[in-house]
Amino acid sequence: MKQHKPLSRLVINSLAFLLFFSFNLLAQEGDAAKGEKLFKSTCAACHKLDKKLVGPALQGVTERREQDWLIAWIKDSPGMIKSGDKLAIQVFEENNKLPMTPNPHLSDQDIIDILEYTKGEKVVKTEVAATQEIDPGVEEGKKIFKANCAACHKLEGKLIGPELLKITDKRDHDWLKLWIKDNNALVASGDKLAKEVQESNPAAMTPFPQLTDQDIENVLKYLAVGEVKEAVAPVASAKSDEIFNKPGFGVLPMLGLTILAFVLLSFIVAATTKKKIEEGEQEESMLKSLIFNPFLRFLAVIFVLLGGAWLLFGWLMQIDVNEGYQPIQPIAFSHAVHAGDNKIDCQYCHSSAKHSKTSGIPSANVCMNCHKSISEYNGELFGDHTKEDLDKEIQKIYDAVGWDKEKMAYVEGYQQKPIEWVRIHNLADFAYYNHSQHVTVAGLDCQKCHGPVEEMHEMKQFSPLTMGWCIDCHRQTEVDMTENGYYKNIHDQLAKKYGVEKVTEAQMGGLECGKCHY
Structure with missing residues (x-):
């Protein structure tokens, strides 16, 4: 056996140590973009970066505490307190002895990523090129499919017609072109396969003579490969989520x-x-x-x-001020997916906000307007959910209304069950608030009071909803009367009285006690 000389062994051991040390350093580097996602899913219910919520503000916490201590604290704070750790006991007592939820599911690297995010440095949006080149015909075929075929077909799963993903592997290319162009003519010509397909699907298929051969070719390309997504790095926004963020003296x-x-x-x-x-x-x-x-x-x-x-x-004064309240709901409904990614208008679901005092909670039948044909989740994953988890959440809607997704029909005689949503925004009984007055008359966006809901996977109370907060809004909000003749005379009189061009809601009587308490 060949043995190394002492000097050679020393060099080899030194290189091995340096290599190990380098890998260790790389493993300890935090990813702020990943940290932001973990922070929002794990910590944001109790903490903010820049101000106190339930727990203290966390920006710059790495400058005040050792990293190893923070990792141990985040993983198991109750265990550290029981062990007699002096700093842990001090932090516990400084925060009114409010228990912090342990997070044993987080790895050390997860926590390092979160700590990197708490440094408060701006997370820059970066995009990574697609792992493969995409035929432009696929993207064009996707547009044509959505415009002409998506009402009756899905790529995966039966809708009115059969699923079409990889249909080019099951049927001849030229036959598919003829079928899509005019299936009735193909049946009339005596084509045996066309007759079999028509008999197996009683619903008549619309012919598409307006599509060119190239259009149909692009559709078939899309059906052959399905959804091809570009790999995009996590995106984080440095924009503040505070609307009324006035620094006070404290x-x-x-x-x-x-x-x-x-x-x-x-x-x-x-x-x-x-x-x-x-x-x-x-x-x-x-x-x-x-x-x-x-x-x-x-x-x-x-x-x-x-x-x-x-x-x-x-x-x-802090009693019943529930800013940041974020209860667990019976279904993992994401406003970020519905209002953000899919651009569904708030008032499609909360339709009574325009016409009545309350915004209303949408019934499960409103959900079924879309989810009759959407039985699987195909968007970007969020939180700790897998695709299987989110498919089960959609199934909860079907269980509530009695929908058979295989037969695409309601179960006859099914006893429907209500979805027991947990209410988040609660005003005191002696305070009157009318949604229609603010949404329809004042023209306010929902985000004015509820915050950037299009970015929230789990809905929370964004604003304090205190009397002072409402009064501040009335003092700042100018009343637009340029297209409202009813208010013109009173606006002119008040503008002259206060010596201003624009009259605020407070000057219109928005501070009178009887407006909200009567």
Whole structure:
């Protein structure tokens, strides 16, 4: 057996160590784009980057805590507290002893990606070229298919007609061209296969004499390969999701300044009221003057009472302010997929928002307008869901209404079951709010109050919905009366009264108590 010389072994071992160290460093690098997705699916219900939600703001947390400690904390915070970790106990107590959900399913690399995202650096959109060149005829065939065939056919799964993916492997190319162009003429010519196909599918197929040979050729190319998607890297937006994001001075700085002012006032009073001792003509100490001065004791009692009342009032004001509330729903319905990717208008589902006080929860029959022909999920995956998971979520709608996706028909005599959605936005009973007044009359977008719903996979309460928040909106929102003759006279009068060109909702009476409380 050949043995290495000591110097050779040293070189080999050094290279091996450097190689291992390099791989280890590469493994520890975080991906902010992946981290953003994980943050939104795992952490966003309780945390924001730039401000406190249920838990503290997390931007720059890597500068305040060690990475290894953060990994252990995110994976199992209750376990760290039980183990007696001093920092873990301190963080737990600083956050009002609110328990943090452990995340044992996250790998170390997942957490490193999340921590990379919390650094707050902008995630740049990048696109990767497709792994294969796509025949432009396929894309053109897809457009023709969607315009002419998609009402009766799907690539996979039966609709009115049979599924068509890889149909070119089952039927002769030239025969398919003749069938698509004019299937009735092909049957009339005595073609045996055409008769068999027509008899097996009782629904008559529309002929397409308007399609050119090249159009049909492109459709067949599309049916041969199906959906070909470009590989695109994860995309993240640096846009803030806050509409009303006014930086305030903050409660704690204000409290600190108040305490500082009280201490300074106490020293001033003590310094000016020190007494001299008769025998030695010595002044009494500052500390004694602070403790025994009756005026300062009275001032301290007043300060404690007022400060306690202020803190109590501040605590009471947070009750039932549920900004960020994001309950688990019975079906994993994604607004980002429906309103974002598929551009479905909000008022298609929430149709009563235009006409009534409430926006309404769409019935399962509204879902079935589309999902009669969409039984599988073919979009981009989100959260921790697989395609099989999301197909099962669609099946939950079918189970509610009694739809047989194989027979494409409702089950006769089926006892339908309601979908028990969990309500997210709740106003107090003594507050009146009318959706139609804001949506139809004022012309507000849904996003004004509900935030960027087209980006939310799981819906949450975006705005605080407090009285102060509503009043601020009324003070800022200008009333558009340019095309409303009913308001013209009152607008002119109010514009003259307030000396402005545009009148706000507050100036129109939007701050009157009876508008919302009557």
